[in-house]
Amino acid sequence: MKYVRFLVPGTTAPRLGRLHDDRIDELSGWDGDMTALISDTDNARTAATVAQHALPDVRLLAPFMPTTILCSGSNYHAHNREKASSPLSGKEPEFFIKTSDCVIGPDDEVPFDPILTKKLDCETELAIVIGKPGRHIPLEHALDHVFGYSIVNDVTARDRQVRFRSDGSAFYELGRGKVFDGSAPFGPCVVTADEIPDPQRLRLRTRINGELRQSGHTSDMLWSCAHLIHIFSINLTLRPGMVIITGTPAGTAWSVDKELGGNWIPPEDGEPVVPARGYNQPGDVVESEIEGIGTLRVRVSSKNN
Numbered sequence: 001m002k003y004v005r006f007l008v009p010g011t012t013a014p015r016l017g018r019l020h021d022d023r024i025d026e027l028s029g030w031d032g033d034m035t036a037l038i039s040d041t042d043n044a045r046t047a048a049t050v051a052q053h054a055l056p057d058v059r060l061l062a063p064f065m066p067t068t069i070l071c072s073g074s075n076y077h078a079h080n081r082e083k084a085s086s087p088l089s090g091k092e093p094e095f096f097i098k099t100s101d102c103v104i105g106p107d108d109e110v111p112f113d114p115i116l117t118k119k120l121d122c123e124t125e126l127a128i129v130i131g132k133p134g135r136h137i138p139l140e141h142a143l144d145h146v147f148g149y150s151i152v153n154d155v156t157a158r159d160r161q162v163r164f165r166s167d168g169s170a171f172y173e174l175g176r177g178k179v180f181d182g183s184a185p186f187g188p189c190v191v192t193a194d195e196i197p198d199p200q201r202l203r204l205r206t207r208i209n210g211e212l213r214q215s216g217h218t219s220d221m222l223w224s225c226a227h228l229i230h231i232f233s234i235n236l237t238l239r240p241g242m243v244i245i246t247g248t249p250a251g252t253a254w255s256v257d258k259e260l261g262g263n264w265i266p267p268e269d270g271e272p273v274v275p276a277r278g279y280n281q282p283g284d285v286v287e288s289e290i291e292g293i294g295t296l297r298v299r300v301s302s303k304n305n
């Protein structure tokens, strides 16, 4: 089942619905609150349809505004080969946090702000939506805590993230490089976990202005979705509506940035990926696609802001 949150033109109250191809069945109840729905899956499954809408007739919103987005970086082998790597312990995933302040929805604009960054980059990532609370969740039961999956574009200010010491070694300032207005486009829907029995078997793609820039596979993750749930639940009680994002594959603009240690490598499976032509520019259309979920499209604002 695919759940969406949306606005009907001329109205201001978000509604929830089930997406069927190009049709949305609007659900009764819930008051537009996806987190309430996620917390009450039995009633969600049987909720009645009160209206039907053609997808082009509504405006999709971010499925909900997560309080916390737990983020793992450097989590694909292929991405780690294309960038200036900061040594990782190998014992724990890289970890940082975004909040709802960063979230925008489908077809929204990512601010273009040269004061913040001159190296705006995008990262298509599989997003895990937590459904069942837990702390110290055992690895073997981790996926039982998943309500569903979605897409987040982990928009990054690369020149704030990547720093170099005087000996030439790299280190990352993940807070300043990752957390800013518009840095977490989220959507277009949440697909329930029963439709994705194995989250390590999904193809991810990024297109910029129609050009295929990223093509990777979740089987290339260092830390699986189950591992990330298990490990992050050591820090925080995971609650319904929290989101975990799982890293990005190769093909970022960083890969062609020699100044920041970029090292573009053609993909091994032969998909016709085009090397990045540089960082995001005003007006760029960025499409993040994940098999079984859909495509999240955003535009980089055409004016400075």
Ligand code: MG
Residues within 6 Å of the ligand: 072, 073, 074, 123, 125, 154, 247, 248
């Ligand atoms: Mg990322």
